[in-house]
Amino acid sequence: MVEDLDRPVRLHQLTMLDEGDDVTVGRADIDAYCVLPADGAALLRELIRGTPPSRAAQWYERAFGQPVDIVEFLEAMTEMEFVAAPGEPVAAAGTVRWQRLGRALFSPVAMIGYAGLLLAAVLAMIREPGLTPHYSNLFFSPYVTVVVMVVFVGQFPFILLHESFHALAGRRLGLRSRMGIGRRLYFVVVETSLDGLVAVPRAKRYLPMLAGMLADLVAVAVLTLVAGLLRRPDGTEPLAGGICLAMAFATLLRFVWQFYFYLQTDLYHVIVTVFGCVDLQKTARRTVANRVNRLLGRHAHVLDESTWHPTDRAVARWYSWLLVLGYAFSIGTLLVAGIPATYHMFSVVLGHLSDGSGLAGVTDSVAFLLVNGLQFAALGYLLWRARRDRAPAPAHVLD
Incomplete structure (x- = not known):
């Protein structure tokens, strides 16, 4: 709290983005952001210029025709960690790691290269229809465990590539990023947090949001081209080529999953940005709840939509x-x-354990149960954690 209102306030370096009647203000170094009305942002700018709080309050009253509680305003700014504490060094924006790599990966030259890879992959599919993504590509081995393990473990590098493209597209703009594990309904997902996007002009937000989908398409193109190069003269696939096609199909499924925007995928954030929404998902859920409560006659539970x-x-x-x-x-x-499909697969696997299918069958079944058990355990942990924390999601979380 600032005690001497006649001395300038020490403020950390702040970013400000004017968006109509509101201004997004924040500290990029700690990802702390808030939205101020235009007059509040003007008062903050006056303090940033070095005007003492007492004089800034007088300026505000002259400029806007009403008094301001400067002490309360400073308390709010201190709570947001915008005000430097006594003895605390003032934080500067600085640079983030991997910023140059991000600029290189999304430069015009790189984009032309990505387009070339996609075009080459499409031409290869036209020339060799067997390279076209198809669910049958997943069954490159007669052993269920081999398929499950390769697809399960093999997707991790491509998931990392997807999230890294999100992160690097943000770091190209000087934004910090964090990766973590999250949940969408009953899906376990890896997600990248780019909270700093709220302080970036709207036109510059789309590339970080869509960068992961770009990475998926590039990965599919590269895997398809490699499979084409490995294909035998008689048109059959060697094991390595079959694995490439299986991974390409699995990656394409993750790309299609992004169109499930109601699960707050990458395209959901694009929709929110296009329309200029603040928290569309939460508002939509409350709208549904209000409709249900009105339908049931529970008018006391209907929320005030004017707020x-x-x-x-x-x-x-x-x-x-x-x-x-x-x-x-x-x-x-x-x-x-x-x-039903999960029940059938588990029935088959458990049957192998009980009918004496030999060492190969038992190994196949045990490995299958372990991999799937791990996924169910991860989902259960995330459900428990969400119930424990009950914390709001970051402003911009990209899957």
């Missing part, structure tokens, strides 16, 4: 229906196909 952000409220009127349809589709798919 919601106007843009979120307007978009949620139609997005909330897509949210319901999307969740219904995912849950329906799980009930109709996912659970």
Whole structure:
């Protein structure tokens, strides 16, 4: 707390992004951001210029025709860690690691190279239809465990590539990034947090959001071309080529998954940015809850929609229906196909353990159970952690 209002306040280096009536203010070095009204941002700018708080309050009253509680304002800025504590060095923006690599990966020359790879892969598929992604590409081995282990373990480098493209596209703009494990409905996902995007002009946010999908397409193209080079003259696939095609198909499935935007995938963040929403997902859920409560006559439980952000409220009127349809589709798919298929596979595997299928069959079954058990354990842990923390998600989390 600033005690002497007649002396300038020491503020850390802040970023400011004007967006109509609101201004996003933040510290890029610690990813602390808030939204101020235009007059509040003007007062903060006056303090940044070195004007003592007492004089800044007088300036505000002259400029906007009303008084301001400068002590309360400074307390809020201190709580956001914008004000440097006594003896604390003032933080500068500085540079982030891998910024040069990010600029190189998303330079015009690199983009032309990516386009060339995609074009070459498409031409190869036209020339050799067997290279076209197909679910049968997953079954490159008669052993279930070999397929599961290769696809399960083999996807990690490509997931890392996807998230690294997100992170490097952000670092190219000087933003910090963090990777972690998250959950979308019953899916376990790896996610990259780029909270600093809220302080970046809207037009510059799209590349960091879509960079992961670009990485997926490039990976599919490279894997397809490698499989084409390994293909035998008679058109058959060697094991290495079969693995490449299996990984290409699995990567393409993850690319398609991004269109499940109701699960807050990369395309969800694009939609939010296009419409200028603040928290569309939360508003859409509340809109659905209000519809249900009105339908059931539980008017006491209907939330006051006038307090919601106007843009979120307007978009949620139609997005909330897509949210319901999307969740219904995912849950329906799980009930109709996912659970029965999982039950059948576990029945087959457990049958191998009990019918004396030999060492190969037992090994195949045990490995399958371990891999799938690990996935269910991860999902269970994430559900438990979410229930424990009940914390809001970061502003920009990309899958």
